Amino acid sequence: MATIKLCKAADVSPGNSLRIEPENLPPLAVFNVEGEFYVINDTCSHGDASLCDGEIEDGEVECPWHNAKFCIKTGKALTFPAVEPQQTYKTAVIDGEVCIDI
Amino acid sequence: MTTQHRINLEQNGSAYACAEDDTLLRAGLRAGLGLAYECNVGACGSCKFDLLDGEVRDLFPEATGLRAKERERGKRLACQCVPVTDCRIKIRSGDEYVSAIRPQRFKARFVGRTTLTRDISLFSFATDMPARFLPGQYAMLSAPQLPQARAYSMSNIPNKEGIWQFIIRHVPGGRATTFLFEHLRENDEMDIDAPFGIAYLRTEVKRPIVGIAGGSGLAPVLSVMRGAAGLAASAGPVLLYGGRTPEDIPDVPQLTRAAEIHVDYHPVISAPEAGAAQSWGGDVGFVHEFIERKLSAPLPDYEYYLAGPPPMIEASVRLLVGDHKVPQDQIHYDRFF
Numbered sequence: 300m301a302t303i304k305l306c307k308a309a310d311v312s313p314g315n316s317l318r319i320e321p322e323n324l325p326p327l328a329v330f331n332v333e334g335e336f337y338v339i340n341d342t343c344s345h346g347d348a349s350l351c352d353g354e355i356e357d358g359e360v361e362c363p364w365h366n367a368k369f370c371i372k373t374g375k376a377l378t379f380p381a382v383e384p385q386q387t388y389k390t391a392v393i394d395g396e397v398c399i400d401i
Numbered sequence: 402m403t404t405q406h407r408i409n410l411e412q413n414g415s416a417y418a419c420a421e422d423d424t425l426l427r428a429g430l431r432a433g434l435g436l437a438y439e440c441n442v443g444a445c446g447s448c449k450f451d452l453l454d455g456e457v458r459d460l461f462p463e464a465t466g467l468r469a470k471e472r473e474r475g476k477r478l479a480c481q482c483v484p485v486t487d488c489r490i491k492i493r494s495g496d497e498y499v500s501a502i503r504p505q506r507f508k509a510r511f512v513g514r515t516t517l518t519r520d521i522s523l524f525s526f527a528t529d530m531p532a533r534f535l536p537g538q539y540a541m542l543s544a545p546q547l548p549q550a551r552a553y554s555m556s557n558i559p560n561k562e563g564i565w566q567f568i569i570r571h572v573p574g575g576r577a578t579t580f581l582f583e584h585l586r587e588n589d590e591m592d593i594d595a596p597f598g599i600a601y602l603r604t605e606v607k608r609p610i611v612g613i614a615g616g617s618g619l620a621p622v623l624s625v626m627r628g629a630a631g632l633a634a635s636a637g638p639v640l641l642y643g644g645r646t647p648e649d650i651p652d653v654p655q656l657t658r659a660a661e662i663h664v665d666y667h668p669v670i671s672a673p674e675a676g677a678a679q680s681w682g683g684d685v686g687f688v689h690e691f692i693e694r695k696l697s698a699p700l701p702d703y704e705y706y707l708a709g710p711p712p713m714i715e716a717s718v719r720l721l722v723g724d725h726k727v728p729q730d731q732i733h734y735d736r737f738f
Contacts, residue, residue: 345729347495354470364437364493365446365736366468379715380736382722383729 304396305329308336311397316360318351327388329397330371332358338390338399339374343367344383406484410434411453411491419484425450425457425492426479427504427541427594435498440466441480441541441597442552445736448479448492455488461549497599502533506594509565511585517651518644520571521617523556524581526591528563534596536628537621537706539735540565541594544580550594551577552737554621554708558628565593568620600706600733602628608704608731609636611696612664613688613717615643615709619651621735623660625706630662639665639703641695643688643713645672647681667695689717693725700725707734714738 303321311317311331318341319327328341328351341349348364355361359368359377367381374385388399403420408429410416417432419425426448429436438448443464452475461481462472479492509526516522534540536558543550557566571582585591602625610629612622619642626638644650650668657664669684669691684691688709696703700721707714714734721727 348493364449379718382719 300400302393302398302400304393304398305338306397308392308395308397311336314355316351316353316355318349324401325386327399328360330355330360332371336390336392336397337371338388338397339369339371339385343369343381344376344385345381350385406455407487408484409454409487409489410494411451411489412494421483421485423483424460424480425482425484425488425490427597429479429492430498430500430504430597433499433503435494435496436479437493437495437498438480438597439599439735440552440737441539442549442737443478443481444738446478447736449476450479450490450492451475452477453489453491455490456485457482457488458485500596501535501601502596504594504597506592508590509593511587511589511591512564513587514582514585517568517656518649521619521649521651522569522571522582524553524567524569526565526567526593528565528593530563531559531561532557532563532565533559535559535601536624537601537733538596538598538624539621540567540596542567542577543592543594546580546584547577549577550592552597553617554598554624555596556620556623558624565595566620568617568623570617598735600708600735601625602706603704603733604628604632606704606731608702609698610638611692611703611705612638612640612642613692613705613707613709613713614640615688615713616649618708618710618713619653621708622706623656626657626664627660627662630660637663637665639667639695641667641669641688641691643669643671643709646670665695667691687716688713689720692717692720701727701731703727703731705732707732711738 305319313331317329326341330337343362346364350360352363353361361368368377374387405418408419419428439445443461443466446466509528512525512527514522539552539554541550553567556568572578614622669688673685
């Protein structure tokens with residue numbers, strides 16, 4: 300297992316997201332939900348759209364293309380047309396950096 | 402001649418001409434561009450775009466394919482907007498949306514209606530040129546008497562004779578279907594714009610075909626199976642068809658016999674308490690509940706074509722993708738919701 304730094308925690312303010320393209324990983328979406336950080340795959344499991352372009356509300360993100368909603372914390376697909384979950388990553392803030400374990 | 406406006410696409414610099422009486426979406430598809438879409442009637446939201454420059458007229462501001470918030474931010478649906486000036490837009494696109502057969506507008510003559518159930522009929526139209534479409538696609542039908550074009554899937558296959566057939570359900574109080582069922586007379590003309598849709602028969606795929614249909618969704622699934630009959634498939638197609646009561650189930654064996662195709666057919670009714678249920682010896686429940694039982698191989702071994710009520714499509718996709726890990730690109734449907 301390895302820990303990867305994605306961005307500074309200060310780069311993602313509460314209620315917002317940031318798209319990161321790390322090497323050897325799919326594009327990732329870093330979310331700040333009321334001070335807690337979560338990382339899931341950025342590309343919607345249904346269509347080819349970036350969840351970082353979507354609306355964030357009540358811990359859910361809505362895909363900007365077909366409006367499928369996902370739980371940011373669990374990655375679960377909450378509404379059609381998405382049925383598959385987004386992959387989630389174990390996330391921690393270490394020395395002011397958002398990090399994931401892979 | 403109708404005034405033409407130039408539509409410039411922000412993402413790749415391409416441009417096309419759009420007549421003032423044509424929608425941004427349909428004109429783009431006519432020009433051979435792969436603008437993202439599914440339903441063409443304002444319901445699915447796939448063709449949403451940002452208007453960066455210029456002016457459009459929105460034919461259907463109440464369309465459910467956009468959220469109020471998206472409208473406030475200036476998003477529009479390409480299938481419901483006609484240009485007023487030249488425009489610059491940002492819209493999603495992809496090769497999978499490029500029309501193999503470019504849609505065209507033409508007149509078609511109504512030549513007859515055959516009753517299939519108490520509220521579903523087969524409508525036939527004739528044109529002077531060959532009927533060109535891919536099995537599983539749909540057409541936009543309109544008439545001066547109707548405020549909006551409606552999408553109906555073809556149930557037949559492309560043909561030199563120029564025959565277009567549709568299976569249509571009479572929606573109680575529905576303006577378009579009341580016109581079609583009650584006011585349309587033989588030899589009356591309607592305007593057709595076709596073909597459209599991305600749930601067409603994948604001829605390169607050798608997996609056996611499963612059709613899952615309900616109501617008038619029988620049309621595209623029948624078309625796909627008729628189209629596939631001309632190919633060397635590894636096995637015969639399986640068709641699951643759901644209706645509320647026995648009276649809502651068309652005589653599918655008769656339709657497939659007439660089309661000279663062999664289909665492993667499984668009707669399912671969902672409302673056993675209604676009327677003539679006693680005489681129904683077949684399956685009762687929701688159609689998706691029978692998918693696993695009626696298929697002998699693991700579910701990822703098949704190619705799926707779906708058409709029908711939104712809950713049927715959603716439940717089927719959830720079962721196939723969520724529970725049985727069928728790859729999403731093996732499941733084909735146009736989302737009209």
